[in-house]
Amino acid sequence: xxxxxxxQRVQDSWNGPAWPQAAADYHxxxxxxxxxxxxxxxxxxxxxGRSFPxxxxxxxxxxxxxxxxxxxxxxxxxxxxxxxxxxxxxxxRGVDWLWPGRFAxxxxxxxxxxxxxxxGQIAAFIAASVTALIALPCDEGSAPQGNVIWFNAEDGExxxxxxxxxxxxxxxxxxxxxxxxxxxxxxxxxxxxTDLRLLRRAIERIGNVVLVIIDPVSAYLGxxxxxxxxxxxxxxxxTPLKDMAEELHIAVIGITHxxxxxxxxxxxxxxxxxxxxxxxxRHVYAVLDDPEDKNSKxxxxxxxxxxxxxxxxxxxxxxxxxxxxxxxGVDINxxxxxxxxxxxxxxxxxxxxxxxxxxxxxEARDFLLERLETGPMKSEDIIEExxxxxxxxxxxxxxxxxxxxxxxxxxxxxxxxxFWELPARRKQPCA
Numbered sequence: 001x002x003x004x005x006x007x008q009r010v011q012d013s014w015n016g017p018a019w020p021q022a023a024a025d026y027h028x029x030x031x032x033x034x035x036x037x038x039x040x041x042x043x044x045x046x047x048x049g050r051s052f053p054x055x056x057x058x059x060x061x062x063x064x065x066x067x068x069x070x071x072x073x074x075x076x077x078x079x080x081x082x083x084x085x086x087x088x089x090x091x092x093r094g095v096d097w098l099w100p101g102r103f104a105x106x107x108x109x110x111x112x113x114x115x116x117x118x119x120g121q122i123a124a125f126i127a128a129s130v131t132a133l134i135a136l137p138c139d140e141g142s143a144p145q146g147n148v149i150w151f152n153a154e155d156g157e158x159x160x161x162x163x164x165x166x167x168x169x170x171x172x173x174x175x176x177x178x179x180x181x182x183x184x185x186x187x188x189x190x191x192x193x194t195d196l197r198l199l200r201r202a203i204e205r206i207g208n209v210v211l212v213i214i215d216p217v218s219a220y221l222g223x224x225x226x227x228x229x230x231x232x233x234x235x236x237x238x239t240p241l242k243d244m245a246e247e248l249h250i251a252v253i254g255i256t257h258x259x260x261x262x263x264x265x266x267x268x269x270x271x272x273x274x275x276x277x278x279x280x281x282r283h284v285y286a287v288l289d290d291p292e293d294k295n296s297k298x299x300x301x302x303x304x305x306x307x308x309x310x311x312x313x314x315x316x317x318x319x320x321x322x323x324x325x326x327x328x329g330v331d332i333n334x335x336x337x338x339x340x341x342x343x344x345x346x347x348x349x350x351x352x353x354x355x356x357x358x359x360x361x362x363e364a365r366d367f368l369l370e371r372l373e374t375g376p377m378k379s380e381d382i383i384e385e386x387x388x389x390x391x392x393x394x395x396x397x398x399x400x401x402x403x404x405x406x407x408x409x410x411x412x413x414x415x416x417x418x419f420w421e422l423p424a425r426r427k428q429p430c431a
Contacts, residue, residue, distance in 0.1 A: 098211060098251040099126065100141045101307040103283050105210065106246045108238065110217075110278070112256045112271045113287035117297060118317060119255050120155060121164055121337045122287065123213050126253065128170035130211050137313055137339035146210030147174045149202065151190065153219035163334035166322040176206060191222035192237050200244055209250055217254035218272065234276035242280060254281075267302035267348035282306055290314060291354035296340070302348040311343035312351070364391050364399035369422075372405065376421035379407065 096105045103109045103126075111119050127150065128134045129143040136142060148170075155161050157177050165175060181190040181198050190198070192214075203209045214220060218228055226233040245252045256277060258270040267286040268278050278284055284303040290296040293314070300312035316338045323332040346354075367386060371377055386396045404423040409416045 109283035128168035131174035167336035
């Protein structure tokens with residue numbers, strides 16, 4: 001059998017896992033054939049090859065058998081099948097927490113909320129906890145120290161993110177910003193769809209990476225690559241990211257915005273435009289207005305598959321001077337999270353419903369004050385206008401009661417009309 005024939009027959013398994021063994025068998029067979037030719041050329045000697053009864057040397061037959069075996073192995077290894085592991089063969093593991101009870105290593109988590117609620121500042125605080133061992137609030141422990149990789153698509157690194165990190169007391173030597181990707185010598189925006197292998201390489205090169213922050217996740221889905229509203233598309237992107245996080249034992253925290261469905265009072269249904277984000281994440285935390293304190297906000301669990309965690313954290317904002325820009329001649333100030341010392345017993349949905357109720361009642365109060373400022377109005381007209389403005393009758397009645405608005409009926413025996421009017425203002429005493 002000619003070498004060219006052998007190579008052609010083995011070529012079928014070139015791309016398969018069986019090729020290394022095929023190569024080894026091929027070289028072994030060639031060595032055996034060389035010995036056989038020497039035997040035939042010089043006659044019987046110290047070596048003897050296997051022969052069939054008809055006198056034909058078995059080397060070519062051995063090669064045929066090896067070829068068939070290799071091809072069969074390659075075909076079997078490439079065939080479609082389930083990848084299965086037996087439960088008895090697996091070793092149980094505990095949860096290794098980044099933030100005890102809230103975010104775990106090896107898992108994908110989310111922080112979601114409306115703009116200007118402090119999502120970026122909370123991310124800066126978590127980075128500070130990881131890089132500089134800053135204590136977590138309310139005696140919740142500390143994070144393991146390590147490096148952080150930060151994807152930032154919305155805020156400036158020099159004038160926004162870095163000042164926030166310094167204000168949070170992070171170690172900037174341990175924070176690595178991703179500015180893009182270089183593929184084939186061309187610079188481009190990093191994409192979770194096509195460039196995840198580059199992130200893996202960076203994690204391995206930097207070493208001791210504990211946390212990856214992606215702000216926001218939607219900015220790294222690739223232009224025209226993924227429909228952010230499609231559960232299938234989003235799941236297809238996040239599943240490899242989840243697998244990498246688990247394999248490399250790092251926490252990945254994505255930042256995402258609430259969608260525009262403000263009539264929905266379920267935190268999970270407000271996360272981005274696809275429920276696939278929530279399904280992929282093991283932990284989802286929402287940043288919400290505090291219904292009990294207009295100057296504070298809440299960091300509250302919307303979902304946590306690995307811990308019960310029913311306690312929310314209350315926080316406020318403070319400005320802190322972090323440096324001086326000599327070129328501009330101005331101080332550099334940055335906002336920083338200030339955690340309150342006590343937990344808050346409230347769920348995300350309760351906070352959203354309460355905040356929504358407060359907002360609706362405030363709108364109803366403003367509506368009534370504006371309409372009645374010039375004098376009494378017919379109640380039916382007010383109720384109809386409020387309905388057109390999207391104010392429910394029940395909410396309107398609560399606002400009416402809070403404002404002390406009086407109802408009176410015009411004198412008539414049968415068909416008198418009802419009017420609403422603001423209470424008389426008390427005269428201020430002269431100084």
